[in-house]
Amino acid sequence: MSAAKRIEIEDTIWKDERGWGLNPFVSGHFVPDGHCDSHVVSMKPGVVRGNHYHTNGTERMLICGGPARILSRSITEETVQVMMADGRMPLLIEIPAHVEHAVRNESNGDIYLVVFSDIPAPETVRCRSLVT
Helix, strand or coil: CCCCCCCCCHHHEEEECCEEEECCCCCCCCCCCCCCEEEEEEECCCCEEEEEEECCCCEEEEEECCCEEEEEEECCCCCCEEEEECCCCCEEEEECCCEEEEEEECCCCCEEEEEEECCCCCCEEECCCCCC
């Protein structure tokens, strides 16, 4: 009979004033069958992550917790779209290339983002703040 095994990943986690991040595929313990990029980040209350877009690839983001505000805008437009994650259930969103995006934690606790891109290293370009 097999048992669950804890795999140490502490040396692959990065931390800053916004929370922590982890790229599970870089840890060396899990290699996906296809080519993709993925990471997990935490967000402290009031923190914003994003304010960028990708010139290539499609990104999918699983938002765990909330409430959180998700803002997006095509690089060719001025209108910002706002979605809310209420925190009761995870929210999965898809973000095409050339769409600026940001997430703001509107809760009183940490929330988590699980992010997957369909290419190994999407090019990221900073944009002006989407959060008003």
